[in-house]
Amino acid sequence: MSVDHPDVPPEVPSDEDLARMDRDELVRLGTKLDGVELVEYPDPWPVKGTRAEKRAERMVAFWFAVSGLTGLAFVVAFIFWPSKYVAPDQDGYFLYSLYTPVLGLTLGIAILALGVGVLNYTRKFIPHEIAVQERHDGGSKDVDIRTVVAQLADTGHRSTIARRPLIKRSLAFGGGVLGLAITVVPLGGLLRNPHAQSSNENGLLHTGWLHHGAEKVFLRRDTGDPSQVELVSPADLDAGSMETVFPFRESERGDHEALLKALNRADNPVMLIRLRPDDAQKVIKHAGQEDFNYGDYYAYTKICSHVGCPTSLYEQRTNRILCPCHQSQFDALQYAKPVFGPATRKLAQLPIKIDPDTGYFISTGDFIEPVGPAYWERKS
Structure with missing residues (x-):
């Protein structure tokens, strides 16, 4: 949640002080500068290495592995499954008729399994914080950028993903293969360059109000x-x-x-x-x-x-x-x-x-x- 507050210049450390701060200090500073109050920030596994924790880790890895396997099946089916049209009264029609359902089923399961894995990891291993933040007006200063980076790094640390190689490997397998499966179908035509030259009317840096020469x-x-x-x-x-x-x-x-x-x-x-x-x-x-x-x-x-x-x-x-x-x-x-x-x-x-x-x-x-x-x- 966020609330408005009058603009009060925060006390910002010097560049030298920022350079000496470690991640935890930057996190505390960023929280303070952002006007954030952490009401709750519990550790989901205060006792490490329990059977319940390992069971939850294996369940997440299972879903990521399912995503990877079905994504790989999609790629194989997309490339090798008979896709040339076959009339209903000809040999090979049965395999041909399954082409589209197989693609839909394998890609659907791959996406669903990856989503289930991510949701389970979020529920089981990400601290469920409750925070209140004041609304700020204006852009981001250098100290804001540094502290946000530190807060993101701290989030990754607190999620314990770094010490869970099983989940990391299964996520890399599932997410990587799913990405490959999705990019099998060319997506180049959907991409746009946000840094297009200013003369490009279709660039994301400009709108239709861009002036061309002296024309009104x-x-x-x-x-x-x-x-x-x-x-x-x-x-x-x-x-x-x-x-x-x-x-x-x-x-x-x-x-x-x-x-x-x-x-x-x-x-x-x-x-x-x-x-x-x-x-x-x-x-x-x-x-x-x-x-x-x-x-x-x-x-x-x-x-x-x-x-x-x-x-x-x-x-x-x-x-x-x-x-x-x-x-x-x-x-x-x-x-x-x-x-x-x-x-x-x-x-x-x-x-x-x-x-x-x-x-x-x-x-x-x-x-x-x-x-x-x-x-x-x-x-x-």
């Missing part, structure tokens, strides 16, 4: 007809209202495929909000984004920073942006920071202004922070 990127609404382009001006929104907008470039006008792509791309939807005049005086802006708004108008991604659901609800009275999937709430008056629910990171803000030539809204650039669930470590 307007804010347009979705009318239900991709070819019908309606741009948005300040007069279109009443105070306290919200509208979903998408990127539009004049070079795309008349290009049905490009217009449809702009409306369908998952990271393009933006929530354009016009605050009420009294509320606009209470706004707290994020550092480095003080000029991202235009007067009372603010634009935030609709992609929730928790798991990527659409934050499609705006509550005018409280100025809360709501995500209906897991009930995360973001405060539009405080740079869309999370104030309730599982989300821990603010919604990305799109920089906007008015085009002096047309009077319509345009973006001044792409987002400068991750949209939706981030896949890289942020330090600011």
